[in-house]
Amino acid sequence: MTDPGMKCSRCKEPARHRFRQHNARFCDPCLEIFFLRQVEKAIEKYAMLTPGQRVLVAVSGGKDSLALWQALIKLGYQAEGLHLKLELGDFSGVSLDSSREMARRLGSPLHVFALSDLAGCTVEEAARANRRQFCSVCGTLKRYYLNRLALELGAPAVATGHHLDDETGRLLGNLIHGHAHHLERQWPVLAEGPGLARKVKPLCRLGADEIRAYAKAHDLPVAQGSCRHSKGATLPYYQEAMRLLEQKMPGTKLDFYLGFLRAKAGPPAADAPDGVCVVCGAPTHVEVCGACRLVRRAFERRQRLAEEAAAAAAAGDEAQA
Ligand SMILES: [Zn+2]
Numbered sequence: 001m002t003d004p005g006m007k008c009s010r011c012k013e014p015a016r017h018r019f020r021q022h023n024a025r026f027c028d029p030c031l032e033i034f035f036l037r038q039v040e041k042a043i044e045k046y047a048m049l050t051p052g053q054r055v056l057v058a059v060s061g062g063k064d065s066l067a068l069w070q071a072l073i074k075l076g077y078q079a080e081g082l083h084l085k086l087e088l089g090d091f092s093g094v095s096l097d098s099s100r101e102m103a104r105r106l107g108s109p110l111h112v113f114a115l116s117d118l119a120g121c122t123v124e125e126a127a128r129a130n131r132r133q134f135c136s137v138c139g140t141l142k143r144y145y146l147n148r149l150a151l152e153l154g155a156p157a158v159a160t161g162h163h164l165d166d167e168t169g170r171l172l173g174n175l176i177h178g179h180a181h182h183l184e185r186q187w188p189v190l191a192e193g194p195g196l197a198r199k200v201k202p203l204c205r206l207g208a209d210e211i212r213a214y215a216k217a218h219d220l221p222v223a224q225g226s227c228r229h230s231k232g233a234t235l236p237y238y239q240e241a242m243r244l245l246e247q248k249m250p251g252t253k254l255d256f257y258l259g260f261l262r263a264k265a266g267p268p269a270a271d272a273p274d275g276v277c278v279v280c281g282a283p284t285h286v287e288v289c290g291a292c293r294l295v296r297r298a299f300e301r302r303q304r305l306a307e308e309a310a311a312a313a314a315a316g317d318e319a320q321a
Pocket residue numbers: 008009010011012013026027028029030031
């Protein structure tokens with residue numbers, strides 16, 4: 001990836017990082033300047049945040065969220081972390097440790113919540129009861145609680161570590177399947193509204209390789225490993241297709257994404273559902289919001305299983321008598 005004797009494009013000192021998409025090579029200090037500038041540019045261009053404002057960073061413990069958190073602090077924002085414990089085995093413990101270590105390094109607050117405490121069921125129970133793809137159930141619940149917690153904590157905005165590879169992968173998938181609604185809503189900022197916190201993606205101009213380089217240069221305490229449920233997700237296929245195009249034609253990802261955003265008249269109108277969920281009061285287009293439906297089915301399944309177990313036990317007792 002890097003050649004010995006390679007020189008930094010900015011300062012001509014020995015370089016450690018090479019980005020073909022920008023035809024640039026950087027030493028660690030110049031990577032820092034480049035990285036922060038890209039985050040700043042995204043924030044300014046799409047009017048994500050106001051200078052120095054308080055923002056809640058969704059911190060998973062992975063390289064993206066840790067790099068985002070650090071960058072926002074360096075750019076002068078009051079960035080606090082929010083970690084949702086998903087309780088999906090060893091990886092979840094490692095993820096929490098990384099998030100805590102990062103909070104310690106930054107001297108910033110980290111709010112920690114367990115999804116099972118909030119929902120009353122685990123992601124696994126919800127996925128099983130709804131017979132839906134694990135990642136999609138996990139994503140719906142995470143988005144829902146992230147929004148709710150941001151409102152409860154009084155944070156005016158939530159920042160997530162979605163980057164250029166996430167956005168271009170999603171964009172490709174949405175175009176291929178003609179998901180008009182998603183294409184309309186795809187934008188690096190989603191405006192706040194009644195019951196809806198503002199959502200921003202300050203890393204949208206940076207690729208996974210640039211974030212990885214930044215995390216390495218700073219030796220960020222990145223959680224190693226991956227979620228054991230991520231196998232069924234489809235996004236990685238679109239990202240792989242984008243990676244191939246990028247490899248053959250450096251700069252394709254950024255062109256694709258920025259070109260898509262430029263072709264739009266402006267940010268999508270704030271989502272304004274016409275009703276509220278009868279269970280939780282969150283804004284929704286239907287009677288019961290998506291998250292409450294997932295959780296309700298998990299409770300129903302739990303009750304059914306308990307009844308079946310009780311019936312089986314009673315039948316066993318009868319047979320013995
Ligand atoms: Zn340099």
